[in-house]
Structure formats: C-alpha cells, structure tokens
Amino acid sequence: xxxxxxxxxxxxxxxxxxxxxxxxxxxxxxxxxxxxxxxxxxxxxxxxxxxxxxxxxxxxxxxxxxxxxxxxxxxxxxxxxxxxxxxxxxxxxxxxxxxxxxxxxxxxxxxxxxxxxxxxxxxxxxxxxxxxxxxxxxxxxxxxxxxxxxxxxxxxxxxxxxxxxxxxxxxxxxxxxxxxxxxxxxxxxxxxxxxxxxxxxxxxxxxxxxxxxxxxxxxxxxxxxxxxxxxxxxxxxxxxxxxxxxxxxxxxxxxxxxxxxxxxxxxxxxxxxxxxxxxxxxxxxxxxxxxxxxxxxxxxxxxxxxxxxxxxxxxxxxxxxxxxxxxxxxxxxxxxxxxxxxxxxxxxxxxxxxxxxxxxxxxxxxxxxxxxx
Amino acid sequence: xxxxxxxxxxxxxxxxxxxxxxxxxxxxxxxxxxxxxxxxxxxxxxxxxxxxxxxxxxxxxxxxxxxxxxxxxxxxxxxxxxxxxxxxxxxxxxxxxxxxxxxxxxxxxxxxxxxxxxxxxxxxxxxxxxxxxxxxxxxxxxxxxxxxxxxxxxxxxxxxxxxxxxxxxxxxxxxxxxxxxxxxxxxxxxxxxxxxxxxxxxxxxxxxxxxxxxxxxxxxxxxxxxxxxxxxxxxxxxxxxxxxxxxxxxxxxxxxxxxxxxxxxxxxxxxxxxxxxxxxxxxxxxxxxxxxxxxxxxxxxxxxxxxxxxxxxxxxxxxxxxxxxxxxxxxxxxxxxxxxxxxxxxxxxxxxxxxxxxxxxxxxxxxxxxxxxxxxxxxxxxxxxxxxxxxxxxxxxxxxxxx
Numbered sequence: 001x002x003x004x005x006x007x008x009x010x011x012x013x014x015x016x017x018x019x020x021x022x023x024x025x026x027x028x029x030x031x032x033x034x035x036x037x038x039x040x041x042x043x044x045x046x047x048x049x050x051x052x053x054x055x056x057x058x059x060x061x062x063x064x065x066x067x068x069x070x071x072x073x074x075x076x077x078x079x080x081x082x083x084x085x086x087x088x089x090x091x092x093x094x095x096x097x098x099x100x101x102x103x104x105x106x107x108x109x110x111x112x113x114x115x116x117x118x119x120x121x122x123x124x125x126x127x128x129x130x131x132x133x134x135x136x137x138x139x140x141x142x143x144x145x146x147x148x149x150x151x152x153x154x155x156x157x158x159x160x161x162x163x164x165x166x167x168x169x170x171x172x173x174x175x176x177x178x179x180x181x182x183x184x185x186x187x188x189x190x191x192x193x194x195x196x197x198x199x200x201x202x203x204x205x206x207x208x209x210x211x212x213x214x215x216x217x218x219x220x221x222x223x224x225x226x227x228x229x230x231x232x233x234x235x236x237x238x239x240x241x242x243x244x245x246x247x248x249x250x251x252x253x254x255x256x257x258x259x260x261x262x263x264x265x266x267x268x269x270x271x272x273x274x275x276x277x278x279x280x281x282x283x284x285x286x287x288x289x290x291x292x293x294x295x296x297x298x299x300x301x302x303x304x305x306x307x308x309x310x311x312x313x314x315x316x317x318x319x320x321x322x323x324x325x326x327x328x329x330x331x332x333x334x335x336x337x338x339x340x341x342x343x344x345x346x347x348x349x350x351x352x353x354x355x356x357x358x359x360x361x362x363x364x365x366x367x368x369x370x371x372x373x
Numbered sequence: 374x375x376x377x378x379x380x381x382x383x384x385x386x387x388x389x390x391x392x393x394x395x396x397x398x399x400x401x402x403x404x405x406x407x408x409x410x411x412x413x414x415x416x417x418x419x420x421x422x423x424x425x426x427x428x429x430x431x432x433x434x435x436x437x438x439x440x441x442x443x444x445x446x447x448x449x450x451x452x453x454x455x456x457x458x459x460x461x462x463x464x465x466x467x468x469x470x471x472x473x474x475x476x477x478x479x480x481x482x483x484x485x486x487x488x489x490x491x492x493x494x495x496x497x498x499x500x501x502x503x504x505x506x507x508x509x510x511x512x513x514x515x516x517x518x519x520x521x522x523x524x525x526x527x528x529x530x531x532x533x534x535x536x537x538x539x540x541x542x543x544x545x546x547x548x549x550x551x552x553x554x555x556x557x558x559x560x561x562x563x564x565x566x567x568x569x570x571x572x573x574x575x576x577x578x579x580x581x582x583x584x585x586x587x588x589x590x591x592x593x594x595x596x597x598x599x600x601x602x603x604x605x606x607x608x609x610x611x612x613x614x615x616x617x618x619x620x621x622x623x624x625x626x627x628x629x630x631x632x633x634x635x636x637x638x639x640x641x642x643x644x645x646x647x648x649x650x651x652x653x654x655x656x657x658x659x660x661x662x663x664x665x666x667x668x669x670x671x672x673x674x675x676x677x678x679x680x681x682x683x684x685x686x687x688x689x690x691x692x693x694x695x696x697x698x699x700x701x702x703x704x705x706x707x708x709x710x711x712x713x714x715x716x717x718x719x720x721x722x723x724x725x726x727x728x729x730x731x732x733x734x735x736x737x738x739x740x741x742x743x744x745x746x747x748x749x750x751x752x753x754x755x756x757x758x759x760x761x762x763x764x765x766x767x768x769x770x771x772x773x774x775x776x
Contacts (some may be wrong), residue, residue: 036748037706297698
C-alpha cells in the first residue's frame with residue numbers, strides 16, 4: 001500500500017508538469033504551408049504545359065518583415081521579355097506596401113517603393129500595373145478613391161474620387177477585352193448609392209490604355225451585403241449593361257444583374273453558390289470564366305453559374321490574362337512568392353518569386369480533369 | 374613455551390590478516406547461504422568492566438575472532454545490560470561474554486561464555502588464568518581458548534532457513550555476495566542466521582522489479598515470496614506537440630520494459646495558437662486547423678528500470694505527412710513527405726498505470742527541395758540542404774496509460 005503522502009506528492013508533481021507544459025503552448029507552427037504544398041501539383045502542370053517565355057524566377061534578399069507575410073508578386077503587365085520584373089505587393093488590413101523589382105543584366109534591384117498605413121480593403125485591395133508600362137500602377141485601396149501611381153515621376157500621380165457620402169462599392173474587377181484590343185484592360189465597378197431607403201447603383205469602367213474612368217448611372221436592385229466587395233465580370237450574354245457579380249452574403253455566391261429597366265429595377269438573381277469569392281476572369285475563347293480563388297484551390301465557373309473545374313493553385317496566385325498575339329491565344333499568368341525565414345541576424349531572408357504562364361485553354365482542360373477526378 | 378606459543382599465534386594472526394585482508398566487522402546486512410556453503414555468524418562481544426585497558430582488550434579479542442573463517446563480523450556491546458537485545462537487533466547470532474578477575478600471583482582470570490542470541494542458551498563456556506597480558510599478548514595467544522571453542526559454538530547456533538519463492542529465472546541480490554537465481558522449482562532455500570535482515574532486490578522476468586527489507590526472525594517455514602506484478606505489454610499516450618497539437622501513441626514494450634516500438638499519430642487539426650504580438654482588437658482565433666496528419670513509427674529504449682519513478686528514454690522515429698486541404702485532396706505532402714524524429718524524454722510515474730512524460734527532439738524533413746520546406750516554416754528551421762531541412766525545437770508532453 002502506497003504512502004498517501006507520496007501519492008499526493010506525485011499527483012501534485014504531475015499537475016505542475018502539465019501546467020508547465022501548457023504554459024509552453026505558443027505560436028509555434030510546423031513546417032507546413034498547405035497552400036505551398038497544394039501548389040506543387042501546379043508546378044508539375046506548369047512544367048508540362050507552361051510557356052517558356054513567361055517562366056521567370058527571381059531570388060533575392062528581403063530585410064523588412066512586411067514582405068514575409070501577405071505578400072504577392074505582380075509581374076509587369078507585358079510580355080516580360082522586354083521588361084523583366086514586377087512589383088512586390090504587401091496587402092493586409094493594416095496597410096499596403098509596394099516595391100518595384102527589376103532585373104537588368106541578371107542583377108535584381110529595387111528602384112522604388114511606396115507604402116500606406118491605411119487599407120480598408122485588406123487583401124482585396126486592387127493593385128494593377130498598367131498594360132505595357134513598368135512605371136504606372138492602378139490602386140484601389142481606399143474604396144472611395146482610385147489612384148494612379150507613377151514610379152518614375154510622382155508628379156504624374158493621379159487620383160479619382162469614385163464615391164461620395166452614402167455610397168459604397170458593391171463589386172469591382174479587371175478584365176481583358178475578349179475582342180479587338182485584347183490587352184486593353186478594363187476596371188469595372190458597381191457602386192451602391194443609398195438615399196432615402198432607395199438603392200441605386202452605378203457602374204464605371206476604367207480604361208487602362210487611356211487612364212480614363214467612365215462612371216455612368218445605372219440602376220439595379222442590389223441586396224445588402226457585408227464587406228468585402230465581390231468581383232464583377234462582363235457578361236456578353238446579357239446585352240449592353242451586363243454584369244455577373246460574385247458577392248459574399250451568407251456564403252459566396254454568383255449574382256446576375258439584368259439590363260436596366262426603370263422603374264422598377266429588376267431584382268438581382270442568385271445564380272449559384274460558390275466555393276470562394278471571385279477574384280479574376282479568364283477567357284474560354286470569347287466566354288468569360290470567373291476564377292474563385294480560395295486558400296488552397298481556385299474554382300472556375302461560367303457566368304451562368306456552371307462549375308467547370310478547379311485548380312490546386314495553393315500559393316500560386318492568378319495575376320492576369322495576356323493575349324498572345326503571335327500564337328493567337330490567351331495566356332493565364334500565375335505568380336508565387338515565398339520567403340525562407342532561416343536568418344536570425346540582420347542579413348535578411350531569402351525570398352523567391354516565380355512567374356508562370358500557361359495557355360488558358362490548357363488551364364481550363366486541366367481544371368475540367370480535376371472535376372472529373 | 375608460552376613465548377613460543379605467543380610468537381606462533383602472532384605469526385598466524387599476521388598471516389591470516391595478510392592473506393584475507395579481512396576487516397574486523399562485516400557489512401551491515403547479514404550474509405545468508407544456500408546448500409552446503411560454510412556458515413558464518415556475527416558475534417557480539419560483551420566484555421565486563423574491570424581494571425584493565427578495555428580498548429586494548431576489545432581490539433585484541435576482535436582481531437582474534439575476526440581471524441576465524443566462521444565469523445563474518447564482530448560487534449561490541451554498547452551496554453552491560455541489554456546486549457542480548459542488541460545482538461538480535463544487529464543480526465548477531467552469537468554472543469560472547471567475557472568476565473575477568475584478578476588471579477593468584479598477579480595473574481588474570483578470564484571466564485567466557487558463548488550464548489545463542491535468540492534462545493539465550495549457553496552453547497559453550499570456560500575459564501582460564503593467564504599472566505597479565507601485554508597488548509601484544511591480547512592480539513595473539515591470549516584468546517586461544519576462546520577461539521578454539523568457537524566452531525563448536527557456531528555449530529550449536531540454532532540452524533535456521535527461509536525460502537525464497539518466485540518465478541523461475543528471477544535474480545535476487547542482497548542475500549549473498551553474488552545474486553541468486555530462482556531455479557525451475559520456483560523455490561530456493563536460504564540458510565541464514567536468525568535474526569537477520571536483508572535489503573534485497575529482485576529482477577523477475579516479465580514483471581516489475583521488486584525490492585525491500587526482509588527481517589528473518591528464525592521462524593520455521595518463513596518464506597519471502599517475490600512479487601510477480603506483470604509488466605504492461607503495451608501503453609497508450611495522449612499528448613500535445615509544443616503544447617498545441619494533439620497526438621496519440623501506441624507502444625509495444627519488450628525486454629523487461631526496457632525497449633519499445635510503436636506507432637504514433639500527430640494531428641495538426643485542431644491546434645491551439647497563441648500568438649505573442651497580436652493586436653488586442655484583431656486577435657486571431659484560438660484554434661487553428663492545418664490540414665495535415667503525421668503518422669509515424671518509432672523505436673526506443675528506457676534507461677531506468679520499470680519501477681523507477683523517473684524513467685528517461687531515447688527514441689527515434691520515422692514519419693510521413695498526409696495533407697487534406699479542404700478535404701478535397703488526400704495526398705502525401707509533396708514539400709516534405711517524410712522525416713525522422715530523434716527524441717529524448719523522461720516519464721514520471723504517478724502510478725504503475727499512469728505516467729506523465731515530456732520529451733524534446735527535432736524534425737528532420739526530407740523532400741525534393743529543402744528551401745521549399747524552409748519556406749513552409751515561419752522561422753523554426755535551423756539548417757537547410759538541397760533535399761532536407763531541420764526544424765528545432767520540438768517539445769512534447771502528455772499522459773501515458775499502461776494496463
């Protein structure tokens with residue numbers, strides 16, 4: 001028979017040990033980034049189907065901690081042959097940071113950087129290099145204001161006030177035109193105006209080629225929804241004022257707005273639920289497809305709400321779609337950025353950015369195969 | 374003639390002392406014997422007070438007795454009244470009483486008695502007269518008569534045995550200079566003085582080691598039955614990795630619980646996440662759900678016996694990692710599909726069924742690109758190579774249950 005004092009002492013020690021061990025619970029995380037691991041299947045796909053001209057790899061050292069998280073690499077919006085580089089874009093709820101990365105003669109340099117401690121759009125803040133330019137960026141972070149930054153000459157910076165009091169964005173998105181000047185990119189915005197209980201919406205489109213914004217009144221019946229705003233895509237099937245919009249109400253959903261008929265405005269129609277909020281648009285020939293990018297997978301939908309497939313994108317992020325005028329095909333451009341935080345001193349950490357371009361037709365076929373699996 | 378005898382006795386004393394290097398007293402515990410081995414007894418000497426150099430007399434008597442192979446130790450009585458009780462308490466089977474008186478012509482008269490300490494019966498007695506001894510005489514011939522009577526007295530001490538009972542093959546130490554092994558019959562008869570006490574320890578095949586103090590009072594039929602508490606063949610652990618992620622472990626135990634081999638599963642979903650510098654108005658959720666499980670196998674060795682309160686151990690394991698992002702894909706993690714985990718730990722038994730344990734180790738991951746492994750980690754990677762990365766530290770703790 002055990003001595004009860006010894007037994008009590010042992011139990012007390014056990015409790016102390018457990019308490020101590022619980023005290024060690026921390027912010028430790030294992031060497032596992034599910035997005036990076038998921039993206040490895042895309043690496044194999046890019047190796048097989050990727051376009052060599054778009055395959056870029058940048059390795060460099062970063063010292064500022066802001067680049068270690070919530071950072072994306074956005075390549076120059078050109079063919080990446082004449083100008084090699086892009087922008088590091090750090091987006092989170094506390095701010096927005098941008099640095100310009102250029103590679104000249106094999107050397108990587110950062111010639112310009114910009115930051116702001118205000119970013120109400122968080123991770124959905126829009127940062128778009130202008131087509132064919134390595135100096136100009138379009139930014140939508142303060143949702144009342146669209147800004148144009150010039151990395152070479154700050155005097156060229158512009159801003160356009162999109163909304164006034166009582167107005168808020170419903171959705172926005174960029175899109176390459178499907179016909180004609182394919183690499184002329186448009187920014188589309190839906191704005192809700194709330195006056196005396198009535199809801200009016202406006203749409204506008206920014207012509208990247210001319211840096212002009214046309215914002216015209218239109219009316220739709222838009223449901224109330226929480227932030228953040230969704231993604232808007234041009235829907236040629238709906239006529240002259242067509243929108244398919246992904247909105248995050250209770251769950252991400254694809255909504256369709258018919259042509260304006262006033263009065264009364266037609267109600268918005270929920271087409272289908274989505275696995276994630278829309279974040280981009282690509283072309284299946286002339287038909288826009290919505291990319292709904294989640295933390296691990298990107299799902300592809302038609303504007304009619306048909307689920308066409310999914311991609312294990314993980315840490316690969318869709319950047320934009322580029323029209324290859326030589327091969328007459330669309331190229332979907334993806335990027336991946338990672339930092340190896342192995343340095344405990346002030347020498348900085350190794351970062352690498354990758355760019356891959358793949359024919360959109362191959363991408364859609366791959367996505368459809370995954371759906372079959 | 375007396376001088377010659379004295380000289381011979383002194384020479385003999387030196388020879389015996391030099392040959393055996395024997396100390397005048399034996400270790401505290403008694404020595405038992407089995408079978409026909411020579412019996413040895415401890416003798417308690419009670420020297421009555423008198424007008425002589427008491428210390429010199431006792432020293433000489435002790436030396437004389439210690440020379441005899443039948444004596445394993447000589448103790449002195451601490452009092453003139455209760456030395457028989459002292460003898461029993463201190464495992465002395467034999468008591469030697471010495472009384473002295475002044476004889477005729479300046480001689481000294483010595484009366485001696487050997488008593489059985491337990492029965493208090495007189496086994497042998499006598500007296501003789503001798504000239505006043507010098508210190509050299511006391512170390513030699515002066516005690517010849519007392520010493521000569523010793524074998525008869527020892528043989529008359531009550532013959533006592535007890536029985537060790539236990540699982541065949543059990544090894545028991547503490548009853549003799551060399552460990553005893555329980556034979557196939559499961560019983561081993563031990564010849565021992567009564568009373569005697571033994572601090573013993575037994576290693577029983579397939580069972581917990583046992584030990585204790587056995588007091589043998591000479592009771593007929595006395596037996597010491599070795600406990601046979603079977604060692605647990607398996608154990609189950611529930612724990613937390615870094616105090617955050619749950620894990621389960623199942624071990625099979627071998628080699629008297631000195632070795633183990635097992636299977637473990639670490640789940641990174643759910644986990645506790647306590648960031649250090651989160652803003653008060655934007656605290657991340659307490660629980661994280663990483664879509665990853667880590668099954669593995671391991672082998673190890675415990676460095677202390679099964680009945681030790683603290684049992685350090687070493688282990689090494691190999692694991693694989695299976696991811697299930699959004700439950701849409703179930704695949705080996707392509708960045709770090711496998712790894713090895715060496716660890717050192719210690720367990721503390723709150724009972725035989727329950728223990729708490731803590732261990733530290735590292736994860737050495739292998740994959741197609743070591744830098745991708747490092748890029749998957751927010752800063753705990755210590756070393757990177759082309760195809761591997763080392764993540765330190767790894768601390769685990771938990772509770773271990775054994776049937």
